Amino acid sequence: xxxxxxxxxxxxxxxxxxxxxxxxxxxxxxxxxxxxxxxxxxxxxxxxxxxxxxxxxxxxxxxxxxxxxxxxxxxxxxxxxxxxxxxxxxxxxxxxxxxxxxxxxxxxxxxxxxxxxxxxxxxxxxxxxxxxxxxxxxxxxxxxxxxxxxxxxxxxxxxxxxxxxxxxxxxxxxxxxxxxxxxxxxxxxxxxxxxxxxxxxxxxxxxxxxxxxxxxxxxxxxxxxxxxxxxxxxxxxxxxxxxxxxxxxxxxxxxxxxxxxxxxxxxxxxxxxxxxxxxxxxxxxxxxxxxxxxxxxxxxxxxxxxxxxxxxxxxxxxxxxxxxxxxxxxxxxxxxxxxxxxxxxxxxxxxxxxxxxxxxxxxxxxxxxxxxxxxxxxxxxxxxxxxxxxxxxxxxxxxxxxxxxxxxxxxxxxxxxxxxxxxxxxxxxxxxxxxxxxxxxxxxxxxxxxxxxxxxxxxxxxxxxxxxxxxxxxxxxxxxxxxxxxxxxxxxxxxxxxxxxxxxxxxxxxxxxxxxxxxxxxxxxxxxxxxxxxxxxxxxxxxxxxxxxxxxxxxxxxxxxxxxxxxxxxxxxxxxxxxxx
RNA sequence: GCUGGCGUGGCUCAACGGUAGAGCAGCUGAUUUGUAAUCAGCAGGUUGGGGGUUCGAUUCCCUCCGCCAGCUCCA
Numbered sequence: 058x059x060x061x062x063x064x065x066x067x068x069x070x071x072x073x074x075x076x077x078x079x080x081x082x083x084x085x086x087x088x089x090x091x092x093x094x095x096x097x098x099x100x101x102x103x104x105x106x107x108x109x110x111x112x113x114x115x116x117x118x119x120x121x122x123x124x125x126x127x128x129x130x131x132x133x134x135x136x137x138x139x140x141x142x143x144x145x146x147x148x149x150x151x152x153x154x155x156x157x158x159x160x161x162x163x164x165x166x167x168x169x170x171x172x173x174x175x176x177x178x179x180x181x182x183x184x185x186x187x188x189x190x191x192x193x194x195x196x197x198x199x200x201x202x203x204x205x206x207x208x209x210x211x212x213x214x215x216x217x218x219x220x221x222x223x224x225x226x227x228x229x230x231x232x233x234x235x236x237x238x239x240x241x242x243x244x245x246x247x248x249x250x251x252x253x254x255x256x257x258x259x260x261x262x263x264x265x266x267x268x269x270x271x272x273x274x275x276x277x278x279x280x281x282x283x284x285x286x287x288x289x290x291x292x293x294x295x296x297x298x299x300x301x302x303x304x305x306x307x308x309x310x311x312x313x314x315x316x317x318x319x320x321x322x323x324x325x326x327x328x329x330x331x332x333x334x335x336x337x338x339x340x341x342x343x344x345x346x347x348x349x350x351x352x353x354x355x356x357x358x359x360x361x362x363x364x365x366x367x368x369x370x371x372x373x374x375x376x377x378x379x380x381x382x383x384x385x386x387x388x389x390x391x392x393x394x395x396x397x398x399x400x401x402x403x404x405x406x407x408x409x410x411x412x413x414x415x416x417x418x419x420x421x422x423x424x425x426x427x428x429x430x431x432x433x434x435x436x437x438x439x440x441x442x443x444x445x446x447x448x449x450x451x452x453x454x455x456x457x458x459x460x461x462x463x464x465x466x467x468x469x470x471x472x473x474x475x476x477x478x479x480x481x482x483x484x485x486x487x488x489x490x491x492x493x494x495x496x497x498x499x500x501x502x503x504x505x506x507x508x509x510x511x512x513x514x515x516x517x518x519x520x521x522x523x524x525x526x527x528x529x530x531x532x533x534x535x536x537x538x539x540x541x542x543x544x545x546x547x548x549x550x551x552x553x554x555x556x557x558x559x560x561x562x563x564x565x566x567x568x569x570x571x572x573x574x575x576x577x578x579x580x581x582x583x584x585x586x587x588x589x590x591x592x593x594x595x596x597x598x599x600x601x602x603x604x605x606x607x608x609x610x611x612x613x614x615x616x617x618x619x620x621x622x623x624x625x626x627x628x629x630x631x632x633x634x635x636x637x638x
Numbered sequence: 639g640c641u642g643g644c645g646u647g648g649c650u651c652a653a654c655g656g657u658a659g660a661g662c663a664g665c666u667g668a669u670u671u672g673u674a675a676u677c678a679g680c681a682g683g684u685u686g687g688g689g690g691u692u693c694g695a696u697u698c699c700c701u702c703c704g705c706c707a708g709c710u711c712c713a
Contacts (some may be wrong), residue, residue: 058647106708114641114642116642116643117643201709202642202643202707202708203641203642203643203707204641204642204643204707204708204709205640205641205642205708205709206641206708206709206710207641207709207710210709210710211710212639212709212710212711214642215708216640216641216709217641218641218642218710219641219709221707221708246678252649258704258705259704260686260703260704263703263704263705274643309671319647319711343669363713365712365713367711368639368640368710368711368712369639369704369713370639370640370641370708370709370710370711371639371709371710371712372705373706376713377711377712377713378713381713383713384713459712468713479712480711480712480713481713482713483713514713516713517713518713519713520713521713522713546673548668548670548671548672548673549670549671549672550671551670576670576671576673576678577671577675578670578672578673578675579671579672579673579674580671580672580673580675581674581675582673582674583673583674584673584674584675585674585675586674587674588674594673596672596673598671598672599672600672604658608673610673616673633695
């Protein structure tokens with residue numbers, strides 16, 4: 058029999074392959090734990106999962122046993138056959154098997170349709186397919202982990218046990234994938250942040266990150282860059298207080314819609330709240346005086362520190378914290394300016410992300426359950442956002458019901474080292490706050506009118522953005538961001554004076570330079586400088602002192618040969634100026 | 639918050655019912671060195687907090703806190 062090749066680059070094939078693997082896992086579980094009830098078991102981006110309701114808790118050893126059983130099922134090479142039943146019979150069939158979750162799923166399917174099942178050996182599962190033609194088609198399987206997951210994704214439902222796994226057409230591809238995962242873990246910003254001494258989290262403040270001196274260098278560079286770009290585009294920077302009275306949060310709607318995530322405090326027997334968002338401060342800033350239609354759009358930028366009570370289990374390094382600085386911006390404008398202004402922000406996001414070499418995807422998030430305002434207002438806002446993004450011809454996906462409580466939004470998502478995506482940039486359209494705060498401007502007709510408002514962030518939060526940056530570059534930041542740009546090492550103490558003078562030269566030219574004059578072997582100093590991910594390493598000995606020519610080692614490009622000091626300085630000046638990657 | 643796992647000196651880990659041990663980092667001294675770890679010595683821990691079982695707990699149990707994975711949520 059000719060061995061047919063599985064085309065794993067085809068997403069459909071990959072999905073069928075992983076989906077079939079998940080059925081095999083379910084079959085193995087049913088063999089070892091017949092009392093287990095089946096949830097759902099789809100293919101996901103890099104593998105698959107299957108949910109089970111079972112009082113026995115799966116352990117790592119259980120996963121090994123299941124893996125063995127999976128092997129048996131593959132070796133048996135059961136043909137996978139599809140058959141259909143009318144809805145009533147399908148329900149009865151699953152009831153007889155005591156598959157309560159499957160019964161619930163069928164009940165939710167439209168009436169009048171026949172229900173398809175897939176059968177392999179003794180195992181049958183409700184499924185719309187497609188699948189591989191037999192279990193023997195699956196070659197390399199790895200069960201990776203077990204975790205809890207709510208039935209149908211709702212915390213109101215029972216928590217099931219979810220087994221994650223992946224599969225590939227060859228053992229080699231599986232091994233490569235697992236190796237890639239291991240490599241990715243080395244880029245984890247929590248690990249690199251510790252190694253490079255950039256930031257820290259302590260038990261004394263779960264979710265409240267500390268920025269250390271070297272991390273502050275990076276952060277300040279980002280902020281400087283951000284300020285420059287916003288000034289160019291007509292934003293005025295403001296700073297609003299962390300704590301404002303409770304009344305304000307009633308007006309803004311946060312008290313009704315966001316209370317669970319807020320911290321409260323008391324001052325002189327008055328009730329106050331710590332801001333979870335910057336917008337009310339910006340709104341007060343707007344309201345301090347009268348505006349004319351000629352002033353529009355008014356763009357206020359704020360690096361605003363906000364505090365949000367996130368669930369303890371959701372905290373994750375710098376990616377999800379309880380206090381963070383949003384690179385916020387609030388744009389007040391005439392209704393007819395909306396699409397244009399949204400487009401400008403999208404272009405700014407794209408411009409800035411490209412500087413870091415990020416790829417991203419955009420989501421349009423629509424009206425949530427807990428929302429202010431009417432359906433009509435939301436429809437209008439959603440249409441405005443759509444118009445902007447479609448005029449720019451950018452691809453996007455729709456994230457139903459995930460908007461902010463005051464308006465729909467366009468979200469920009471970036472990937473971390475393990476491929477998990479994090480929302481960073483956001484553009485939110487808001488018809489609600491201007492009403493609630495009774496914002497007005499005087500139109501050309503001399504009458505008062507209501508402005509429209511955009512809330513937007515580019516980085517999203519400095520913290521999350523720095524986390525993503527760290528993983529993206531594995532700590533080897535572009536020169537303009539690197540905490541240590543030049544590290545000068547001496548071969549022996551005799552050259553310390555020359556090295557110190559050289560360092561001063563770099564420092565005078567505005568570079569972040571450090572020397573290592575310790576009485577250590579050169580190999581040891583190089584090793585430390587490399588581990589610290591210093592951008593450029595220069596070794597100074599007799600030859601260098603005599604010639605004025607220095608050998609350059611880059612953390613990104615390796616050994617770069619020798620060049621005169623001035624030439625090297627010009628080169629890296631240019632590298633900083635262009636923000637080269 | 640939920641499910642499961644984990645918590646030993648600054649870091650990475652060992653010991654596992656008989657009152658903790660290594661490497662790295664740190665400090666001191668020697669070495670003055672040419673491209674990823676020079677040698678020696680010293681110091682550092684009431685084993686996350688509290689409670690219980692036991693003659694005895696880092697080890698077993700309970701509880702709280704924190705961390706990790708996932709769910710939920712979100713910048």
